[in-house]
Amino acid sequence: MGDERKPQERNDYVKGHLMEEQAGMDPIRLFMQWLDDAEHAGLPDHNAMLLSTAGSASISARVVLLRDVGPRGFTFYTNYNSRKAMDLERDPRAALNFYWPALERQVRVEGRAERLDAAESDAYFASRPRESRIGAWSSDQSRVVEDRQAMEERYARWSERFEGQEVPRPEHWGGILVRPVRIEFWQGRASRMHDRLAYERYSDGSWQRMRLQP
Numbered sequence: 636m637g638d639e640r641k642p643q644e645r646n647d648y649v650k651g652h653l654m655e656e657q658a659g660m661d662p663i664r665l666f667m668q669w670l671d672d673a674e675h676a677g678l679p680d681h682n683a684m685l686l687s688t689a690g691s692a693s694i695s696a697r698v699v700l701l702r703d704v705g706p707r708g709f710t711f712y713t714n715y716n717s718r719k720a721m722d723l724e725r726d727p728r729a730a731l732n733f734y735w736p737a738l739e740r741q742v743r744v745e746g747r748a749e750r751l752d753a754a755e756s757d758a759y760f761a762s763r764p765r766e767s768r769i770g771a772w773s774s775d776q777s778r779v780v781e782d783r784q785a786m787e788e789r790y791a792r793w794s795e796r797f798e799g800q801e802v803p804r805p806e807h808w809g810g811i812l813v814r815p816v817r818i819e820f821w822q823g824r825a826s827r828m829h830d831r832l833a834y835e836r837y838s839d840g841s842w843q844r845m846r847l848q849p
Contacts, residue, residue: 647825647826648739648822648823648824648825648827648829649739649823649824649825650738650739650823651738651739651740651822651823652822652824652830653820653822653830653832654830655832655844655846658820658832658844660834660842660844661842662815662818662820662834662842662844663704663705663706663815663818665820666704666742666818666820667704669733669735669738669740669742669820670682670701670704670733672738673735673738673740676735676737676738678735678737678738680700681735682700682701682702683698683699683700683701683733684698684699684700684701684709684711684731684732684733685697685698685731685732685733685734686698686699686711686719686729686730686731687729687730687731687732688719688722688723688726688728688729689722689726689728690721690722690723690724690725690726691718691722691725695718695719695722697719699711699713699719701731701733702759702810707812707814708746708812708813708814708815709731709744709746709812709813709815710751710810710811710812710813711810711811711813712756712759712760712808712809712810712811713808713809713811714771714774714775714807714808715750715806715807715808715809716775716807720811723748723811727747727748727749728745728746728747728748729745729746729747729748729813730743730744730745731743731744731745731746731813732744739822739823740820740821740822740823741820741821742818742819742820742821743817743818743819743821744813744815744817744818744819745815745816745817745818746813746814746815746816746817747813747814747816748811748812748813748814749811749812749814750809750810750811750812751809751810751811751812753809755810756804756808756809756810757804759810760804760808760809761804765802768802768804769790769793769794769797769802770790771804771805771808772793772797772802772805773786773789773790773792773793773794774786774789774790815836816835816836817833817834817835817836818833818834819831819832819833819834819847820832820833824849827849828849829849830846830849831846831847831848831849832844832845832846832847833845833846833847
């Protein structure tokens with residue numbers, strides 16, 4: 636009896652609505668507006684997204700940061716030897732999820748991933764703090780390491796190696812673009828009658844919009 640838990644308190648969603656006339660036919664434009672809303676609301680890590688991949692024996696998910704969004708799609712950066720990048724190399728299907736509970740909003744993205752060209756990755760890498768650039772050389776992301784001290788010693792060696800010179804982008808590090816084929820917007824509404832608008836991309840690049848039942 637002592638470990639019984641009370642049902643969680645339920646809150647109604649009343650902070651907004653999503654109607655077709657305000658959503659328009661361009662889901663990228665709508666997403667950028669929602670991303671701006673999250674930033675202006677002062678939400679921490681407003682550009683954080685859950686990235687799910689299916690390239691391994693099991694489906695895997697992790698939170699990464701969105702670094703760019705535009706007509707092409709959604710961009711993040713990573714070590715190409717990491718599990719997520721290798722998963723996407725085996726199976727380019729990817730799913731992204733953005734959740735802003737303070738705004739009672741969620742966006743789901745489904746698409747296919749591809750690597751950015753070297754010039755774009757170089758430009759972004761050059762904009763990173765020097766310490767982060769050294770970290771890209773020192774970390775074999777997702778690989779087993781003996782302990783924390785071994786990691787710090789490895790970082791120190793790379794820091795010494797690049798002392799007094801620019802830190803170039805390693806070939807195993809760069810950008811990944813997720814080109815969306817489906818984007819769904821969810822806005823919480825009262826009585827669980829949520830607004831859900833889904834967009835699916837046609838082969839000519841245009842979008843079809845549908846309202847989904849909650």
